[in-house]
Amino acid sequence: MDWVERVRALRQWSNKGVRAPHKPLLMLYALGRFQQAPEQALPYTEVEGDLKALLHDFGPPRQTSPSYPFHHLENDGVWEVRTDSGHGSPGSGVGVLRASGARGQLVPELRSALATDPMLLWRLAHLLLDTHFPPSLHADIAAAAGLDLEAAEDARRMTVSVRDRRRAAELRREVLSAYAYRCAFCGFDGAIGRVPVGLEAAHVRWWAFRGADELHNALCLCSLHHRLFDRGVLGMDPGRRITVSDAFAGRGRAARDQVLELADRRVEDPPHGGEPVAPENIAWHTGQVFRGRPRTAVSLASVRRR
Known part of the structure; x- marks a missing residue:
């Protein structure tokens, strides 16, 4: 599996240049949490506040809900959601995600690839940053997402032609x-x-x-x-x-x-x-x-x- 290409191809809502960095910010957050606890699932009730802050600080000026990327990222093959009832997201509504005990994390295959190739995390992180944000914001976004990119310069050279x-x-x-x-x-x-x-x-x-x-x-x-x-x-x-x-x-x-x-x-x-x-x-x-x-x-x- 070429995870770099899969992340590059994340499906996003697009309309005449309107910014929609919801999935990239969730991916960066998930990579940061993977660094801290590779196998720990992320409860929506915990992600909600953190992702809302990321969207507020680095997303477009309009208000938006963190529930949308939490639900929709599952369609891109890099993120999975489970509830108290089993596998699969219950929907994109805030209420149903909270009530169902929804929790998400990177799919097992991606977690395995990240564990096998530590440089993959740096490549994915810099791909997301370079593709969706100007360089002046990269350090701030990485810090807010809990990502340690201290060793990332070599990986950056691999993702930027x-x-x-x-x-x-x-x-x-x-x-x-x-x-x-x-x-x-x-x-x-x-x-x-x-x-x-x-x-x-x-x-x-x-x-x-x-x-x-x-x-x-x-x-x-x-x-x-x-x-x-x-x-x-x-x-x-x-x-x-x-x-x-x-x-x-x-x-x-x-x-x-x-x-x-x-x-x-x-x-x-x-x-x-x-x-x-x-x-x-x-x-x-x-x-x-x-x-x-x-x-x-x-x-x-x-x-x-x-």
């Missing part, structure tokens, strides 16, 4: 050059000698969701603002002004100066006539990544008075 790595390096050079080696949000332009540091090429529409490796879908951002952009703390409005989520909380001066004060600031376009971010990519990020609502002028004024 040479062509993909080369294109990523080319895109970074292209984007940083187009933006004159300055963060488009804050203007940071650090370097050691002639080598830029702390600057990254950020996809606006994520590569995993058919985001193009082109300038019209990329920004040069500093490391901090890249991560906040991918977490939905920062965004852009149709006029290419920075939006700050009203869900973000920061009490210190650094949070105010480096995040809150960015609100309504004009995003820097490539200074030498390069192609700015396309409106359709901004719209995708706003709908699929940005959290909550943009802070209003009133809320910003109250922050500035503190």
